[in-house]
Amino acid sequence: MRQQIVAGNWKMNTTLEEGIELTKAMLGKIESPRGLVVVAPPLTHLHGIGKLLQPHPQFHLAAQNCHQEPKGAFTGEVSASMLVSVGASFVIIGHSERRQYFMEDNITLSAKVNAALSQGLKPIFCCGEPLDNREAENQVEYVCEQIKAGLFHLPEEAFKQVVIAYEPIWAIGTGRTASSQQAQDMHQALREYISKKYGGSIADDTSILYGGSCNAQNAAEIFAQPDVDGGLIGGASLKSDDFAAIISALK
């Protein structure tokens, strides 16, 4: 079954104390969400915030990244099994900021997807084109290539665990959101692409989230599109009122 999901990517924001306050405020404002709510705080907050989320079955904890190796001499890195041990059930993989600032390429990302899945962590696999590709109108080819390189090595059962987040790079943190039609067109193209590889039923069951300047004002229109299954929210997930409003916009 395709799930409706709103995921909050806090990125490198909040102290632990602020994160706990934000989580409590969020839990106080969101009653019976229509879909799953995923919270991705900084690594240092996972354990504490996971404990706050635990009594709420529709709230899930995510990490923003994991290393591709199971353990060993990788100073500063964290493995998928470590994330599971503090209560994470999702992990964001391949966010454009990781690709851009940390040089994560498709080979590394596909290995990270494998590492997450091997521990039962569901990847939220991010894809999205730079402005140049949008202007050259080859955005669909660009994003399909990311999906192919990062995910299409997976057998069917593994692929079914993956959530996809389409985040056009030109819309992330810029206040310039894709129009609901642009989001729908890309999501539909991705679903068709997945269908060619895994068949219509798996494609139909895949959750594809939109991300990039999604906020309390535009979420309802974007989420109403037939191939949009919720959102990956950055800036607006740091304000409990806005995040609650975005969650209430789920169909």
Ligand code: PGA
């Ligand atoms: P934004 O970020 O909502 O602040 O644009 C989205 C994301 O990067 O996941």
